[in-house]
Every structure is written in C-alpha cells, then in structure tokens.
Amino acid sequence: MTSLPGVLGDLDPTSDRAVFRQIADQLRDAIAHGRFREGEKLPSEAELVEHYGVSRMTVRHSFSLLQGEGLVHAEHGKGVFVRPRPPVRRLASDRFARRHREQGRSAFLVEADTAGSHPTVDRLEIREEKAGQDIATRLGSVRRVLARRRRYLLDGRPVEFATSYLPLDIARGTPIAEPNPGPGGIYARLEELGHRLDHFEEEIRARMPTPTETKTLQLAPGVPVIHLIRTAYDTGDRAVEVCDTVMAADAYVLSYQLPAT
Known part of the structure; x- marks a missing residue:
C-alpha cells in the first residue's frame, strides 16, 4: 500500500x-x-x-x-x-454607527473595507408593493412599502442578498427610491428626512438554503445560510425600515460587543 x-x-x-x-x-x-x-x-x-x-x-x-x-x-x-471560500466579512456590532454614515459610507462598504475586499451590488430592484403580514406587523401595520432588493458581492463572489422595506409615506419621491440613494445609503437619507435613528433590532438564525437562494448566492452543496431580519427605529420609536437579508454562512463571522451591566 x-x-x-x-x-x-x-x-x-x-x-x-x-x-x-x-x-x-x-x-x-x-x-x-x-x-x-x-x-x-x-x-x-x-x-x-x-x-x-x-x-x-x-x-x-x-x-x-x-x-x-x-x-x-x-x-x-x-x-x-x-473549494475556494469567499472572503470573510466580519459582521460587527458597530456597522451601523452614525460616524460611518457621516463619512458617507454604507454598512456594506465599511465591512468590505475591513475585509480588504472590493464590493459591488447588482440585481437591484426598487418598487412599491403591498407589505406582507410579517413586514406590515414589524413596521406598525403599514400597508404599502417601498421595497429595495439587491445582491452584494465581494471580489465578484455573491455573499448576500437583501430586501429593505420602508413605509411608503416616508420613502416615496425621495432619494431612497433612487437606484443610488447617495453617500451613507438609505440610513443617511432617513436621517436627513428627520428620522434620526435610535436603535436597531436584529433576529438571526441559521438554516439550509432554498433552491432559489442556492442559485442566487452560488452556494456549494451543504453550505447553510444566515437569515437576518433587522428593524430600524427612529428616536420617536417608529419602525422606519425592515431589512430581510440572506447571507452565505461561509462568508461571515458574527462579531458583537455586549455590555456586561
């Protein structure tokens, strides 16, 4: 032998x-x-x-x-x-810090810079639609939303796709409804519209992908996804956005700082 x-x-x-x-x-x-x-x-x-x-x-x-x-x-x-692995993007707890928006940087750009990778966005779709039951509940019984769908890539490899749902009375006719909302992304535009962000709530779970998710993220067999749903609240405690994100689990490390008090 x-x-x-x-x-x-x-x-x-x-x-x-x-x-x-x-x-x-x-x-x-x-x-x-x-x-x-x-x-x-x-x-x-x-x-x-x-x-x-x-x-x-x-x-x-x-x-x-x-x-x-x-x-x-x-x-x-x-x-x-x-199998080559996509570059790891660290999903840090401060990725939505105001200082990044003030520098004109969206959360994805911040994390891509940290990973030393080149970020791109494709498959962008923006449309007004009826809110599903879960989204409507999270947004406080909102019926109509502006939905922004996009796929994110690092160095040409798909790593996540996300849909942001915003109340139509906030987003219609604003730069948020444009393909490029401008420096700092939609959160910077929300704050310019008077919705100063106060806090975010996130729900995260791991699961196996659907066939559509496997195709969209070009996942190899056996690779799970991270499903994250984030709700953004302004200082008046109004939910101003829900972001439903599916990420390739082998492309991320979740990194959080939690207070001990």
Missing part, C-alpha cells in the same frame, strides 16, 4: 466508525490544517484506493460526504478540488 506521507494516515480497523467516514475525516483534517489548500486537487480515487486498500465506491462515498459539507467540488474528468 503506497502511503501519502505527512498528509494522510491509516484506517483504524478497531473503530466502529464506517471506513468511508474515517477517510473523509482524514481528508477534512488535512484541508483544515492546510495540507490541501484552496483550489488544490485532492488525491485521485485510484491513489486513495491504493493508499487505504478500499474500493472505489468507498472513496466516492467519502468524496460525496465532503461535497455535502461544501468543502470540495468535483470537476468532471479532472478530479476533486478543495
């Missing part, structure tokens, strides 16, 4: 863990420790069959498991490769 020295070990015949899972464990560990890097080809089926003394079907089960976890992808006729 030919070894792959310094990269993969041997199987444990005394383990009750299935052989294909043991192989996947070793490959996963090698990827995690950088022995196989992003974009690098993994050993071929034939090499792993010889190394471990198992069948091709067993190796394929191992690869399938790693594909389901979003760690690798297969290219027909070429092999199995470590």
Whole structure:
C-alpha cells in the first residue's frame, strides 16, 4: 500500500466508525490544517484506493460526504478540488454607527473595507408593493412599502442578498427610491428626512438554503445560510425600515460587543 506521507494516515480497523467516514475525516483534517489548500486537487480515487486498500465506491462515498459539507467540488474528468471560500466579512456590532454614515459610507462598504475586499451590488430592484403580514406587523401595520432588493458581492463572489422595506409615506419621491440613494445609503437619507435613528433590532438564525437562494448566492452543496431580519427605529420609536437579508454562512463571522451591566 503506497502511503501519502505527512498528509494522510491509516484506517483504524478497531473503530466502529464506517471506513468511508474515517477517510473523509482524514481528508477534512488535512484541508483544515492546510495540507490541501484552496483550489488544490485532492488525491485521485485510484491513489486513495491504493493508499487505504478500499474500493472505489468507498472513496466516492467519502468524496460525496465532503461535497455535502461544501468543502470540495468535483470537476468532471479532472478530479476533486478543495473549494475556494469567499472572503470573510466580519459582521460587527458597530456597522451601523452614525460616524460611518457621516463619512458617507454604507454598512456594506465599511465591512468590505475591513475585509480588504472590493464590493459591488447588482440585481437591484426598487418598487412599491403591498407589505406582507410579517413586514406590515414589524413596521406598525403599514400597508404599502417601498421595497429595495439587491445582491452584494465581494471580489465578484455573491455573499448576500437583501430586501429593505420602508413605509411608503416616508420613502416615496425621495432619494431612497433612487437606484443610488447617495453617500451613507438609505440610513443617511432617513436621517436627513428627520428620522434620526435610535436603535436597531436584529433576529438571526441559521438554516439550509432554498433552491432559489442556492442559485442566487452560488452556494456549494451543504453550505447553510444566515437569515437576518433587522428593524430600524427612529428616536420617536417608529419602525422606519425592515431589512430581510440572506447571507452565505461561509462568508461571515458574527462579531458583537455586549455590555456586561
């Protein structure tokens, strides 16, 4: 049996863990420790069959498991490769701080700069529509809203898409209804309209993506999403925006500072 020295070990015949899972464990560990890097080809089926003394079907089960976890992808006729990950964007607790708006920077630009990445926005859609029940409730029984839908990319890779819902009596006929609302984004425009922001409430949960979300974010099999719903309140405690955001979970680190008092 030919070894792959310094990269993969041997199987444990005394383990009750299935052989294909043991192989996947070793490959996963090698990827995690950088022995196989992003974009690098993994050993071929034939090499792993010889190394471990198992069948091709067993190796394929191992690869399938790693594909389901979003760690690798297969290219027909070429092999199995470590999947490149999008740049990590740190979702920090101060991303909506007023100082950023005063500098003419939206939250996405702030986080992209922190990650050292180039941000772009596409698939922008702006329209007036009837508010769904959940959005209407969050906005205080508002019936009609201005909806702003957009997809965000870092270095050309989709990382999130979001829809902002704003009460129509606030947003209609203002720069908020324009494709480019101006420096600082829609929050800066809200404050110029007299709705000084006071606080935000966020609900965050992780789940598996829908087929549409998988396509929109170009997710690999097994990659979950972070679903975040944020409500912005002005100093009069009026809800002035609800933002419904779906993010590729492998592109984010959630980072918050919480008071201890």
